[in-house]
Amino acid sequence: IALAVAAALPVAAQADVTLSGSIEVEYTLGSALAPAVDTALSIASTEVLANGMTATASMNVLSDADASGTVTLSGDFGSLTGGTSAATLADVANSSTDTNDEDADLLGVAYSGSFAGLSVHAKAGTFDDDDTAATNTVEYSEYGASYDLNGLTLSGVTDTETDGAVETTTTTMSASYAFGDLTVSASKDQGADAVVKAAYAATMGDLAVSASAESDDDWDLSVTYSLGDISITATDDEEAGGADISASYSSGALSLSVDSDSEVVVGYAMGNAGLSMTRDDDATTVAYTVSF
Numbered sequence: 001i002a003l004a005v006a007a008a009l010p011v012a013a014q015a016d017v018t019l020s021g022s023i024e025v026e027y028t029l030g031s032a033l034a035p036a037v038d039t040a041l042s043i044a045s046t047e048v049l050a051n052g053m054t055a056t057a058s059m060n061v062l063s064d065a066d067a068s069g070t071v072t073l074s075g076d077f078g079s080l081t082g083g084t085s086a087a088t089l090a091d092v093a094n095s096s097t098d099t100n101d102e103d104a105d106l107l108g109v110a111y112s113g114s115f116a117g118l119s120v121h122a123k124a125g126t127f128d129d130d131d132t133a134a135t136n137t138v139e140y141s142e143y144g145a146s147y148d149l150n151g152l153t154l155s156g157v158t159d160t161e162t163d164g165a166v167e168t169t170t171t172t173m174s175a176s177y178a179f180g181d182l183t184v185s186a187s188k189d190q191g192a193d194a195v196v197k198a199a200y201a202a203t204m205g206d207l208a209v210s211a212s213a214e215s216d217d218d219w220d221l222s223v224t225y226s227l228g229d230i231s232i233t234a235t236d237d238e239e240a241g242g243a244d245i246s247a248s249y250s251s252g253a254l255s256l257s258v259d260s261d262s263e264v265v266v267g268y269a270m271g272n273a274g275l276s277m278t279r280d281d282d283a284t285t286v287a288y289t290v291s292f
Helices: 002-008
Strands: 016-028 036-048 054-062 068-075 078-087 104-115 118-129 136-149 152-163 166-179 182-189 195-204 207-214 219-227 230-237 244-251 254-259 264-270 273-279 284-291
Touching: none
Parallel strands: none
Antiparallel strands: 016 036, 016 284, 036 054, 054 068, 068 078, 078 104, 104 118, 118 136, 136 152, 152 166, 166 182, 182 195, 195 207, 207 219, 219 230, 230 244, 244 254, 254 264, 264 273, 273 284
């Protein structure tokens, strides 16, 4: 009887909660052996609600960056997110040139959704700008849409940043089309020249190649050749002035990598724990990391 009564009672839905983190202790050989300690702790949960929507939440309790948290509600209407996150300013409004803000703290709300080939998004909030002598808070907003027309993608984005009394608004229109491994695109920013780009990526057996070139003389090239446990990669671009070559080797728990800057990294994995030793022009460091 007791079991029957208990089964008849309404039971609150339980969210799936994931706890993860890591602790790393790193020593620099030849120093006073005072360790550098890096800790991280994250909590994430997901629950399918009674109405069919999905609620998610995540937070970083311990990390090198400030603690942060986000909540998301998603369903047929799209996805709505609010909270804080750490992201590059290239993803927020028109701040891709602010190289000192790659880990800015974003605070705001965002929406995205797709309907019959039309994708829309909008977001607004603030971020910390440390590109000046003193950190200041900048307000941002962005909205845009893209449409897939039988492989031809048309999109437009308008973003605005307000820094004190200075407001900057940029509108970007773009189009792209894929021909198998080759993608051709064109974009036009308000007040700037149009940029045409061609990108190619393909894997042919043990050889992987990716290359891109833009009409403003930007280009990138990457070639990787894999031979069993050994991989050799060469990369180059318009600023490098020569190819950067790196090689890696892995066999079971052991891994080894070396690059053209003479940095050598040796790693040994032991399940959730790992040892690594890094040697570069400045020093040799040994780190022990435990993850969970």
